[in-house]
Amino acid sequence: CESDATAITFDDIPSADPAEAELPTNYAGLSWTNGYYINISTYPNSGYRYAVASGIYIGWSKGPLIMQTLSASSTMTFVSCVMAAGWSNSIQVNITGYYSNTQLYTATYSLNMYTQTSVVLNWTEINEIIFTPSGSGYPDFGMDNLCIIF
Template identity: 50%
Template sequence: MHPHLTIVCPAGGSIITFDDIPNADPVQGTIPAVYANLQWVDANYINVTARPTSGYRFVVVSGEYIAWNNVALTVQTLLTNNTITLHSCVMAAGWSDAVTLTVVGYRSATQLYTTSFSLNTYQQAVALFQWSGVNKVVFTPSGSGYIDFGIDNLCVTF
């Protein structure tokens, strides 16, 4: 846990910590399809204490749980007419020092934003987006080896 790092979430924003997943397994599991007032597709969670040698220890900012995956992870609004502002999150690679995480923000089928991050297993990356008017965000990893990535303290405004 890195208590010295603070993700600034604006007034009215919500920080999604993954520490309050209902009936969470003590090690890992699948994020419910509806969690934190958002829809999650291909999203997993893990208790970082279960993988102490992974890069996930650099992701966790609050509690012990983070979101992770090794394929595209999609977060979207429950209703297609609703939008969010994606502000920020903390990220790192789980097992490989050669992971590129591409994040794309959409409004319906229209791509509004895109950016990529180089992730490793020995330090966290703080992503500052400030993407408004999106109703779907896709996190897609690529690279060599195990392309697992983790995120914590995802800040959004509804």
């Protein structure tokens, strides 16, 4: 992450379950809906191990995953993250950035189980990000090292 960005690594969750659990509603300065975390050793044959960039935990969802600033009037810049598919090759994740329910940005990434995908967006002045997966099989995806500027 850039020096002025916060790295969300999922490795500092208070009283983290050693395997997997739902993300706290308020974590790392954001509100999370449909978000989970997992120790990558829990499912060693999954693609989650390719989503990790640091530590042993990643965030995951089968979507839609919603991240919001804690105050509706606050904004953030979504700089980047790394992602991988959890269980199926060739899934797509549509990422949409909003400010006050107005869509400002959108991008779609194709994810595979055995490849880490670097997502670099640099979306500014947003207060909500929605990750919506689609594709055949299980649309679960993992992510790590989200770089956010508040």
